[in-house]
Amino acid sequence: MTSIDKHEQAQDKKRELHAAVRQYRKAHEREIVSELIEFLSIPNIETDRTEMRRNAEYIKSMLEKRGVIVRLFETETNPVVWGELDVPGATQTLTFYSHYDGVPVEPADWIDSHPYEPVMRSSKLDPATREPKPSPLPEHGARFDEDARIYARSASDDKGPIIGMLAALDALLASGVPLRNNLRFVFEGEEESGSEHFPEFVRKHRKMFASDAFFICDGPAYYTGAPTMWFGARGNIFAHVTVYGANVVLHAGHFTNFAPNPVERLSHLLSTMRDSDGTVKIPGFYDSVAPLGEIEANALNGVPRLEAELAGLYGFSGSLRNDQNYIESLQAPGFNVAGFQGGWAGDDARFVVPDVATASIMLMPVVGTTPDEMIDSLKAHITDQGYHVVTDDPSADERSQYSLIAKISTYWSAPASRTAMDLPVSVRIMDAVSGATEKDALFIPSIGSAIGIFSVLRDELGIPTLLVSTVNPDNFQHGPNENLRIGNLWTAIDTFAALMMMEKANSDVN
Amino acid sequence: MTSIDKHEQAQDKKRELHAAVRQYRKAHEREIVSELIEFLSIPNIETDRTEMRRNAEYIKSMLEKRGVIVRLFETETNPVVWGELDVPGATQTLTFYSHYDGVPVEPADWIDSHPYEPVMRSSKLDPATREPKPSPLPEHGARFDEDARIYARSASDDKGPIIGMLAALDALLASGVPLRNNLRFVFEGEEESGSEHFPEFVRKHRKMFASDAFFICDGPAYYTGAPTMWFGARGNIFAHVTVYGANVVLHAGHFTNFAPNPVERLSHLLSTMRDSDGTVKIPGFYDSVAPLGEIEANALNGVPRLEAELAGLYGFSGSLRNDQNYIESLQAPGFNVAGFQGGWAGDDARFVVPDVATASIMLMPVVGTTPDEMIDSLKAHITDQGYHVVTDDPSADERSQYSLIAKISTYWSAPASRTAMDLPVSVRIMDAVSGATEKDALFIPSIGSAIGIFSVLRDELGIPTLLVSTVNPDNFQHGPNENLRIGNLWTAIDTFAALMMMEKANSDVN
Structure with missing residues (x-):
């Protein structure tokens, strides 16, 4: 085979895999959403040690059901849940991070539904009319409307992505294609209060954290709703x-x-x-x-322009600087x-x-x-x-x-930190998710906000690190009526499954 | 007699009067302060209608004891106390204003004494050491230390000046010199909450208010402690x-x-x-x-300079403008x-x-x-x-x-308002108080703060109006530990008596 043939064959395999994941999900939508609803029903205010432990134990049992070896690490606050799934002959190790604590709720502000009693609505809630009202889940085997949403604390931030990982793993295990990477899962219980102890935890367990890539699965997708991979973060x-x-x-x-x-x-x-x-x-x-490289500059150019939409949405006329578009302003x-x-x-x-x-x-x-x-x-x-x-x-x-x-x-x-987009592993990551989702993933050099552990992972431990954001941007994270759009949960599953199966030839050098 | 002789004779008469007032006060210090203490013992929060009426009735009885005809005018809030003392053959009418309400107290802040249980201290309280402790009043006939102070809500703002007026009247009645002006007294019960209804009261009773001069007896003397006559106020x-x-x-x-x-x-x-x-x-x-006239400009030049002292006292280096001294900045x-x-x-x-x-x-x-x-x-x-x-x-x-x-x-x-200093009545006022007090009175074109009724009286009713400020500047008005320095109470008596007796030849034109 020529290298072109090899490439085409690899692309075919990738497409088959993406299709298989989607196939599995379509047949199991009700089970996936039911597991999310069960998970969201456990209150997760960081200071409530008892409920937080229930969350950790729940994650542990969900992972163990999928064959993942799980350990709870005790910390000054809530346990860190660590999961390992090793594959014989794996050439790389990939770590997926999320957090299971949620922002504390003001019950009085949740006038439309209870923060820990998740409800589904057929579309986005209009706070003026308080419509649509909650509706029952579709039957097992039936399909969900992609615009339906689950309303509950942490639906998007950050339990939804955990369910996305679990469903991705289910889909891969069901697809018949053998797993090819060692997978690591790590779930933190104190992110919303500032991850005070987590960086030290990472440093202390640096050998355990060693990975070919670390995916921080958190935060909203870019405004187009496409899954968004941020290669860096400002300080x-x-x-x-x-x-x-x-x-x-x-x-x-x-x-x-x-x-x-x-x-x-x-x-x-x-x-x-x-x-x-x-x-x-x-x-x-x-x-x-530090100037952006060519690949980063090109990536920026590929980000859809939404300046007028953002100004309209947030009620201002004219942005702060005329010489930068929105995505440039964040760099x-x-x-x-x-x-x-x-x-x-x-x-x-x-x-x-x-x-x-x-x-x-x-x-x-x-x-x-x-x-x-x-x-x-x-x-x-x-x-x-x-x-x-x-x-x-x-x-x-x-x-x-x-x-x-x-x-x-x-x-x-x-401090600021950024994973170069032209690293071989970066190129493989971008290739793996291309075509995996309906709206093709966006690759952006840096997110505008700070990510506490980004620099610890990338600069201290030397791990190529990315922020993978899949949830709908209008999810009202941190406020009342937090929600997750069903279509974005599907996107998360597709994205995480593609990442879990990213290929690495033995000859590749990171 | 030549006009010079006439002038000298008038000055002699004035000096005799000043001496008589001082003589009377020295013999009755204990009675004057006891009356103040009794008055200060009646709580005077504007919203407490019952206690406020007790205050009004107390003032009424004190005025009536001196032969003043008193009427309480009902208002939306607390009564306006109006007193009249007419003199046969009087050629002018003078009105003295004060208010009997006080700023509400936070009892928890009054840790050194109770706001409505007045105490005397031999000098200014040091909040750090909480010294000197309260001491008993001198016996009847004995003298007070001028640096002693009475601590209670409204001691300075604005019950002290009311007692000053009453004692001045006592001194004049005891002096044997016949009163020569019709006197009016008006006491308001809602000044600290913004005098919401008082301007309308004044307009409604404009005939009753007609006067040759109106003295608003309120506010602290200039920093030197000398009685201070402000001829105007900013808006x-x-x-x-x-x-x-x-x-x-x-x-x-x-x-x-x-x-x-x-x-x-x-x-x-x-x-x-x-x-x-x-x-x-x-x-x-x-x-x-409007440019200041020559007499106003000269008056400004006569005000002692305290820029360095004020900056030192209030902890800043350099004032806002280099081209204005303190008193100019207020104009x-x-x-x-x-x-x-x-x-x-x-x-x-x-x-x-x-x-x-x-x-x-x-x-x-x-x-x-x-x-x-x-x-x-x-x-x-x-x-x-x-x-x-x-x-x-x-x-x-x-x-x-x-x-x-x-x-x-x-x-x-x-709005801003100002009584011209070169009006005949202004000249007479300045002459009347000259020499009446130990520290000679200061005459200043305008005070920096707004006085709600100033413009109503001067501009709408056409009454030459002045603010007469006699209490010590460090009286802590509006706060805990409000106090009145005894020496400043004596100054008030001397000043008010001199004003009450100001002369007007029948030929004078205002």
């Missing part, structure tokens, strides 16, 4: 900047025009940080950005003022000159810039504006010595 | 400005760099309103200011951002792009500019910055049509 930094006026709140009648106003000072300081065209004016802010270093608080405004307004004002600035490094470099740039810029920078509230001496004083306290939880 | 306006980003709070990871940030927009907008030298950049802001149109609220900052910071941000801007007109003109200037400036100005939250259509939208809602309670 994140909070810089809380406090500036000072008088040492007490002053009567506005007696001190307007005389006492310095910290709200006005901070407004002016913030206004020095961004130009009228939207670019950030902090010197050095863009200097160390650039981020600057965002998440909050400003000084004095009392609106209905709470008081007749005062405020004493202090605080803004919380978010900085998002991309690959090439470290969080510390970015923090240093911000501090240098504030110093350049004439401020004396401190880390504690100023003393009376400092107040008398310096007219402009800024307290800066910073916190960062993740 | 006040609140302009709440809200700017918009997306129609929902967005995830910062997914929208930083793309969605407009209303906090940054509002910061930038505010930064267009003031120059680096502190002057306000809103076009027209200073245009209509200029005021601009002050009283509050800014957008997103979540500091400990509450969230990983979001905020949807909306609001700043509450205070504008303070001075004589020459109306509140409406000032509001129009602000709106025009915001429009000039590219904003579409609305009065309600924007519709989806407006959001899609305009990139920059600002909702502006304004409220004003008082």
Whole structure:
């Protein structure tokens, strides 16, 4: 056979596999959704240790039913569920991650259904009319409407993807095609509270975590609804900047025009940080950005343009920068003022000159810039504006010595990290999922938000890591009426099955 | 007699009167303070109608003891106490105002003494050491230390001045010098909640209010502690400005760099309103200011300079403007951002792009500019910055049509007003109090804060009106540990007695 023949044969095998997975799913839709509903019925607030253990045990039993060897690792909070399925002669090991905790619920906000009593609706709920009402599941063997949705906490974030993995495995086991990769499953129970202990868990078990690829199965698909593979993530930094006026709140009648106003000072300081065209004016802010490779640049060009739709959906006219489209804006270093608080405004307004004002600035490094470099740039810029920078509230001496004083306290939880798209394993991943789903998968260099364990896995453990996002973008994760669109659950199954079966010739080098 | 002789004779008479008042007070200090303590023991929260009526009845009985004809006028809230003391052959009528309601108390904050159980301390309380402890009053006939203070709600604001008026009247009646002016007393019971009904009461009873001069006896003396006569007051306006980003709070990871940030927009907008030298950049802001006359300018020059002391006391270095001293800054149109609220900052910071941000801007007109003109200037400036100005939250259509939208809602309670210092009555007032007190009275064109009824009296009823401030500036009005320094109570008695006896030749024209 020529290499072209070999390639065509491989593509044929891939298509057969995709078809077999779809075939299996179509015949078992009711069983899959029923298992999801059972899983969603177990409350999963991170601080409820008893219910969280029930969740972990439930996952364990579901994995064991599929022949996976499971171990629960005890942690300071909830168990980490670890599963292994080894295959004789496997040439690579692939790890699939999800989390089984959910954002705590405010029961009063769930007026349309109970967060832990999942219901199906035939389409997306209209909060105004509260229609459609819940409807019964189709019979066993019958098909679901792809636009139907399951409403419950964690339907999309992040129990749906767990069910997607289990159903993918069922489909592969039923297809008759032998598994060809060692599979690892890892499910965390404290993601929504910030994964405080998980990075350390990963470092401690670095041998166990060794993989040819690590798939973080979380987050919504891009707005087109196509499964989305993000090869990297920005970092994140909070810089809380406090500036000072008088040492007490002053009567506005007696001190307007005389006492310095910290709200006005901070407004002016913030206004020095961004130009009228939207670019950030902090010197050095863009200097160390690692340029994208050709394959990443091409991938970006392949992402459908949705600028007008997003602006329409979210009610604004004109984006922050004219020279970047939406997906490009997520690849650039981020600057965002998440909050400003000084004095009392609106209905709470008081007749005062405020004493202090605080803004919380978010900085998002991309690959090439470290969080510390970015923090240093911000501090240098504030110093350049004439401020004396401190880390504690100023003393009376400092107040008398310096007219402009800024307290800066910073916190960062993740540096930026990115898996190169031209690694052999990256190319294999993209090939494996191509054609697996109705809407072909999107490949994007970086997601805009920070993923705490991304850099631990990729940079510390050296594992090619991707974020695989399959759930519908309008899933209301973290809020009431969280939901999962059935069609997106099917997409997850197709995507995960394709990844589990990705090929690696013995001669391939990562 | 020559006119010089006449003048000297009048000055002699004045000095005799001042001495007689002081003589009487020195012999009756204990009685005066005891009456104050009894008055302060009646709780005076504006919403407690029963206790408020007890206060009104108490004032009535105190006035009647001095021969004043008293009437309680019922209002929507608490009675207005009106007193009249007519003198045969009087050539002028003088009205003295105070209010008998006090700011509501948080009992938990009054840890050193009970707000309605007055105590005397030998000097100012040190909150750190909680010293000096309360001490007994001196015996009848014995003298008080001038630095001793009475601690209780409304000691300074504004029951102390009422006792000052009563003691002044006692001293005059005891002096043997016949009263020469018709006196009016008016005491309001809803000042601290904003005098909602009092301006209308004044307008309704405009004939009754007709006076040659109206003295609003309220507020702290200037920082030197000398009794202070303010001939005018600035107005006040609140302009709440809200700017918009997306129609929902967005995830910062997914929208930083793309969605407009209303906090940054509002910061930038505010930064267009003031120059680096502190002057306000809103076009027209200073245009209509009525220039001060020569007598007002000279009066300003006579006010002791306390810039360094104020900056030291309130912990800042450098005032807002280099070209104005403190007292000048209060005569200029005021601009002050009283509050800014957008997103979540500091400990509450969230990983979001905020949807909306609001700043509450205070504008303070001075004589020459109306509140409406000032509001129009602000709106025009915001429009000039590219904003579409609305009065309600924007519709989806407006959001899609305009990139920059600002909702502006304004409220004003008082225009600026000022009694000219060169009116004959003004000259007589200044002459009457000169030499009456140990620290000679200060005359200042305007106070920085708004006085709700000032313009009603002066501009609508045409009554020369002054604010007469006698209590110690460190009286903690509105807070716990409100107090009145005994020496300032003596100053009030001397000042009010001198005003009550101010002369008017029959030939004088106001």
